[in-house]
Amino acid sequence: MNAVEIESAISDLALEPFDASEFPYAFLAAFGNKGTALKRLRAGNNNTSDVPGGVLLRNNIHIAVCDVDNVGETLTGLHASPATAKGKVKFILATDGQTIQIKELATCDLVACEFEDLPNHFGFLLPLAGISTIKEIKENPIDVRATSRLNKLYVELLSENPDWAKAERRADMNHFMARLVFCFFAEDTDIFHGDGLFTKTVEQYSERDGSNSHEVLSEIFRAMDLKLAERPSVEPRLPGWANKFPYVNGGLFAGSTDTPRFTRMARTYLLHAGNLNWQKINPDIFGSMIQAVADDEERGALGMHYTSVPNILKVLNPLFLDDLRGQLEAAGDNKAKLLNLRKRIARIRVFDPACGSGNFLVIAYKQMREIEAAINQRRSEAHNKSEIPLTNFRGIELRDFPAEIARLALIIAEYQCDVLYRGQQDALEEFLPLDAQNWIICGNALRLDWLSVCPPTGTGVKVLSDDLFGTPLNQSEIDFENDGGETYVCGNPPYKGSKWQTDDQKSDMVSAWQKHPKLAKTTDYVTGWIAKFLEYVDNESNAVGAFVATNSICQGQQAIDVWPATFQRGCEIRFAHTSFKWANLASHNAGVTVVIVGLGKRSSVPKKLYQDELLKQCSAIGPYLVPDSLAYVQKANAPIGEQAPMLFGNMPRDGGNLILDSGLGSQMKFDESVQPFIRGLIGSDELINGRKRYCLWIEEGQQNKAMTSAFIAERLSLVAESRGKSDAESTRGFAARPYRFVQIAGYSQVSSIVVAKVSSETREYLPVGLLPSDTIVSDLAFGLYDAPLWNLALIASRIHLVWIATVCGKLETRYRYSNTLGWNTFPVPLLTEQNKADLTDCAEAILLAREAHFPATIADLYAPDSMPANLRHAHERNDEVLERIYIGRRFKNDTERLEKLFELYTKMTAGQAKVAPRTKKEKSA
Structure with missing residues (x-):
């Protein structure tokens, strides 16, 4: 279950009559526990609670329902319970149906409230x-609760108004939802000058x-598009109750006031949404959640769509905020320096060309307002x-609804900052009417x-719009002065790999990578934003950018493709965060592994590389x-060191007829005519999961003897038939030799070291094994044949x-091994x-x-x-022995490991190692 579904279930539970036993x-169940697990608990099979009326779910929670006014004592009993400790629960909960107390054991945080307030x-x-x-969500879950209410309303309205669900009217529906969001916020912040004016009027x-x-x-919407002076003369006349609403402007209520029709349930959902306290909405969190409401594909992940503030600050802090804070500290109380810094901040532009619902822009705005407030x-x-x-x-967003929410989120953020730093009265006086600029x-x-x-610099925007909340393509110019201002580009663009891009997205990539057309075909969709940034700084050389991207663009072939092209254009990586999880509110905190890269024109400023919480300054x-290495790795046909050659496994291309599953292989081992020709067969799956497979392995000159077995003769006949039908000429050529594998890379006389081609990224070590000579390595793994065990x-x-x-x-997120690119x-x-x-x-110890x-x-x-302790110890000993060979001690972290490896790689391939190209000017210098 996602966060929104859980909130909905808890809200329903709090409204139902309290049943102590149930x-x-x-x-x-409200937290997604399955019926089968709950059935076992009810039966007492898995319920190890030692508290009267208690239910204990291991590794989860210990619950007890008690008599009235006995909640505190019951919670104390739960805390002291031996079953609580033994069950390794995270929370304890006691309730009498009137009040409820919940304690998180790891932090000792406590919630105590009325039951209906749960x-x-x-x-x-x-x-x-x-x-x-x-x-923010733990302490104030209003963002998820508001998203939940609006989602229910949205789904109900589309059900009642199917024409509004069609493509031609979906924008109207989304615009309607944006109006509601504004009204809910405005009535709870006194912008409407009346407590709950909007919700109470509707009710x-x-x-x-x-x-x-x-x-x-x-x-109501019509009233908010009319100036007060115009209202007496407008026809039809406004009802008196609508006349209480202020003039809003900003384009939010301009144009059609057409509204979808409501059912009883839709009206109830609207009133429930209005009764929340919208004053505490976090526009940076709520905006990214609510955008999923209007997206059919994303609604299944509702409530997961947020980007945590710490993650956003990993982009914005090194991009420019750290510098502003440093300038603030350096200015001290010097009024002239503070004034210059304030003027500088007022000319900074933040541009997110994949802005979604605007969370990067909102966080940047709020952080800059905080610095400005300190100056003031x-x-x-x-x-x-x-x-x-x-x-x-500034922002660019492909879809209209998130673009509307982004503007609205910034407006809400501005108001909240005004209240925080200047007071409610000043904020209210200047909030309405809204500015119509887009x-x-x-x-x-x-x-x-x-x-x-x-x-x-200067004034003007060429891509224009009718109004703040209209379709932005034909607006009058925004008039603002920005001479001497700085521009910072940032964002979290879509990640799609080249294989999963739609035809339109592939066309987008061709458009973005015009100067490097090869890259359009092979790189992730996110690199299109890097391409556009390179184009942007060709004309705006002082701009600096930072993007969140999948870590695949800094690995393997993409690293070789993207970054030399970037460096060739005169840009550099100014700062970067190495791989980390870009988490969301999904169950078990699922998230994609990303990097952050900060880009700008080549400069002499020190570069900053962040790994976890560590910062390393370097020259490149x-x-x-x-750090400090622009080298990149090219495939090698043989090892650059003295390690043994690693070859592909052996490929049968047999239609499955040379391969025997575990049962058949074991059975045939007892057939004397077949047994000499049966070998074990190991690929990645067999190596990792211990599965058994066998193959028929017939050497040249043995085929006649093998064919005396009716079983083998039948199998080889099927192999010949399968190969004869193949589309590949090379495979058809082997139809005459059905007894052997088509591609035989090698096999051992004594033993083989086998390495998985693809393996899980969750393991701390790569899957590798040692095989006897009677086992063949398949084409789904790599083999070192009769290689020394070291x-x-x-x-x-x-x-x-x-x-x-x-x-x-990597393949998706899994490790993808390569002999030529990785081992050699x-x-x-x-x-x-x-x-x-x-x-x-x-190796023997492992x-x-x-x-x-x-x-x-x-x-x-x-x-x-x-991982068993003895195996972990064996690996740690192996790491210590090997790393002492490299540097005389253990490495501190993976960054240090890579530094040493690239230093050594450069020395070992001197004259061959590729270094990212510099500009002609830099070469001559």
């Missing part, structure tokens, strides 16, 4: 559904069955009107000229986000995994015979540690949370 199970605290409980939440003047709700709303405080000008115009926060463009960022949206950041120690090391993850890239290029120092002996001992847990598989043994 409550624990209804509560657990929905206001559901954010506190989201970890019960495996959802990692953020401080009082609309019929209970909802039949005239659309008419009431239409009149030091200058004794706390009540000064802000000099930071909203029009300096600064969020609805369009395709990979097709538009960014200079037309966010020009470098390379394609793989490695090679296995290299492959099983942390430093090798880091190299593979960096230079080979792996830089290993010159090894002494003692080094090799030590590494051989380490294999023996695994053997001690037979029949556990690699999948079992290398599960991140349950």
Whole structure:
């Protein structure tokens, strides 16, 4: 279940009559626990509670329903309960149906409230559904609650008004929702000068069955588009109750006042939404959630659409906010320096060409207002009107509804900042009417000229719109002065890999990468924004940009493609964050692994590389986000060091007829005519999961003897038939030799080291194994045939995994091994015979540690949370021995590992190593 679904279930539970015996199970069901698990709890099979009336779900919660006025004592009893400790629960909960107390054991945080008030605290409980939440939602879940209410209303209205669900009217529906959001916020912040004016008016003047709700709303919307002086003469006359609403302007209520028709339930949903406290809405969180309401594909992930403030600040802080804060600190109380800084801030433009619902822009605005407020405080000008115009926060968004929400979110953020820094009275006096200027463009960022949206200096915007909330394509110019101002481009563009791009998106990429057409075909969709940024800084050389992107653009072939082209255009990576999870409110905090890259024209300023919470300053950041190295890795046909050759496994192309499953293979081993020709067969799946497969392996010269077996003769006949029908000429050529694999890369006389081609990114070490000579490596793995065992120690090391993850890239999020790009290029120092002996001992220790847990598989043994202690110790010993060979000690982190590897790679491939090109001017210099 997602956060919105949980909020809805908890709200329903709080409204139902309290049933003491049923409550624990209804509560657990609200957090997505399955009926089968609850059935076992009811039966007492899995309920280990030792508290009267208690229900305990292991690793989750211990609940007890108690007598009236006994909640506190019951909670204390739950805390002291041995079953609570043994069950490793996260929360304890006690209730008498009137009040409820809940304690999070890890933090000792406590919620105590009336039972019906429970929905206001559901954010506190989201970890019960495996959802990692953020401080703002945990303490004030209004954003999720508001999203939940609006989603119910939206779905109900589309059901009642199917014509509004069609493409030609969906924009009207979305515009209607934006109007509602504004009204809910305005009535709770006194912008409407009346407590709950909007909701109370709808409730009082609309019929209970909802039949005239659309008419009431239409009149309210009409009133807010009319100046007070115009109202007495307008026809038809406004009802007196509508005349209470202020003139809003800004285009939000301009044009049609057509409103979808309501059912009784839709009216109820609207009133429930209005009864929330919208004053505490976080526009940066709420905006990104609400955009999913209007998107059929995204609605299933409703409530997950937010980007946490700390993650956004990982982009904005090094981009420009850290510099502003540094200038503020340096200015101290010097009024002249503070004034200059305030003027500088007022001319800064923040441009997000993939702005969605505007959360990057909103956070940037709020942070800049905070700095400006500190300046005003030091200058004794706390009540000064802000000099930071909203029009300096530019955006491009493909879809109209998020673009509307982005503008609305910025307007709400401006009002909230005014209240915070200047007071409610000043904020109210200047809020209405809204300004009709438009600064969020609805369009395709990979097709538009960014200079037309966010020009470098002076006045004017060429991509224009009718009004603030209209379709932005024909507006009068925004008149603002920005001479000498700075431009910062930022955002979190779509990530789609080249294989998953639609035809339109592929066309977008061709348009974006005009100067590097090859890259349009092979790179992730997000790189289109890098291409457009390069084009933008060709004309606005002082602009600096920072984008969130999948880490795949700094790995494997994409790193080789994207970054040399970027550097060739005179740009550099100014700062970067190495890989981390870009999390959301999905269950178990699912999120894509991303990097952040900050770009600008080449400069002498120190570069900043962030890994987790560590910062390293360096002279350059390379394609793989490695400090002080611009080298990139090219495929090699043979190892650059003294490690053994690694070859592909063997490919049968047999229609499945040379392959035997576990049962048939085991059976045929007892057939004397077949047994000499049966070998084990190992690919990645068999290596990792311990599955058994076999193959028929017939050497040249053995085919006649093999054919004396009727079983083999029949199988080879099917192989010949299958190959003869193949579209590949090379395969058809082997129809005459059905007894052998088509591609035989190699096999061993003594043993083979086998390496998985694709494996999970959750393991700390790459899957590698040692096979006897009677086992064949399939084409779904790599093999080192009769190689010294110390090679296995290299492959099983942390430093090798880091190299593979960096230079080979990934398949989705899984490690994708390559012999030519990963193994052959792996830089290993010159090894002494003692080094090799030590590494051989380490490899043997790893294999023996695994053997001690037979029949556990690699999948079992290398599960991140349950790796056996002896196996972990063997790997740590292997890492220590190997890393001491590199630098005489253990590496501090993966960044240091990569630094050393690239330094060594550059030395070992001197004259061959590729270095990202510089401009002609820099070459001559």
